[in-house]
Amino acid sequence: MTTTFRDDHTRNPVVSAEQIARCYGDWALKKQQDGNLKVGCMLKRFSREVFYLEWSSPNHLQGDARTIQSSGIDPSLNREWEKALNSPIGEDAVCFWSGKKRVHISTQQQKCREKLRERSRQQEPPCEDSRRWRDYLNRRDSTLFESVQSRLPQAYKRVRRDSDFKGQKREEAFRHLRAIEEQPVPIYGFSKKTVRLKALNPSLQTIDGDLRHILTRDWIELDLSSAQLAIAGVDWGIPKVVEFLSEGKSIWKELASFLDLPIVVKPALKKGLYAAVYGALVENIPRFILSKANYENTTVTEEKAKQFTEHPLVEELLVARERKLKQIQEKGGEENCYGRMIDYSGIDKKKPERSILAQLNQAREMWLLEPVLSLAENQDEGEQAWEVTLLQHDGFSIRVHNGQEKQVVRTFKSAVADLAKDRGYPTRLEVESMCQE
16 A cells, blocks of 8 residues: 555555565465466455455556555554655664564665565566676675665655655655665566566655755766657657657657647656557557646646657657557568567457557567676676666666766767667767766
């Protein structure tokens, strides 16, 4: 109920089949992994035996996850929980499960990390690069994240005082900060049905970007510019998109100008563009934009959200997307850039070709960052002048130990640019935030 993983539209807690199975031990988890667990039955059992729950059914057509809508938990308990989230963990804290005074938090964190690493080791990697990234990141020493914990008071202060953090966004920020205080080190596993890595614990990977920049002031964050649009432009054959990005233009400034909106609405525009690339139904794209704008406390009218799909480049994108979806339908799937055939098996959706489309793009995204992974692995064998500290799908963060930040950034940019240019992808590495210490 206190999870940081929330539905994009309702902001209700997202409940996965794995979470439900984990409540009932290894036997249920094994059934879930084998596809033999009826989640609805398990939820009914939980509601009957533990406490009352009401939940939504997953909407496979729209890609909506199962969420908890209400529970039998006393509202006063929820209020006290939210109040406790507003401040760091005190010395008099007790263990939730035993009621006993907590042992030294670093000891608990270490035990938690080992459990998560063991859980990750049991997962089957979807491709070799996924395994390499997982193994590299899960080897990082916890001392890399000590500075993150030291800046938690600054982040708490920002949430309390900044008017940008209100309502649901404020509550989720406090939940994330508390989770990072409990365990600052992300431990990575594999996303279901995709090559992507995801942290198995709420972490810096999913926290609000402004708070992440506070917590990681001594790191450098880089990401691929307009990566998903660039991938679609090349892999779907959209010359106008490739030409636009090859000229170094910003799609976010272009869309904001077209809609006569300030650039501050970029997160909402990004949500809309990603929805278009990942196969969302055209009529649902405005809903994604409005939901994200509401969450970010920015203003986008319904009329503007609907005009989003009228931009010439977005129109070209959607036409090419339908052509690509038809190809996938006709072939019953498609091979990703790692040579793995992605077909309809195991995809529990009414329009599985849309899921396959997203998986193909996400695989290419990871492939474009392979030079970074190779450089990082080579560093592990030498003096470790720098380390990758965080992976965020189309970007990553690094900690430089030898004071050569600008040189390291140039090395990354050059390596990724060489691969992207060789294969014709109009994207490049950009510095999202530079070390401030």
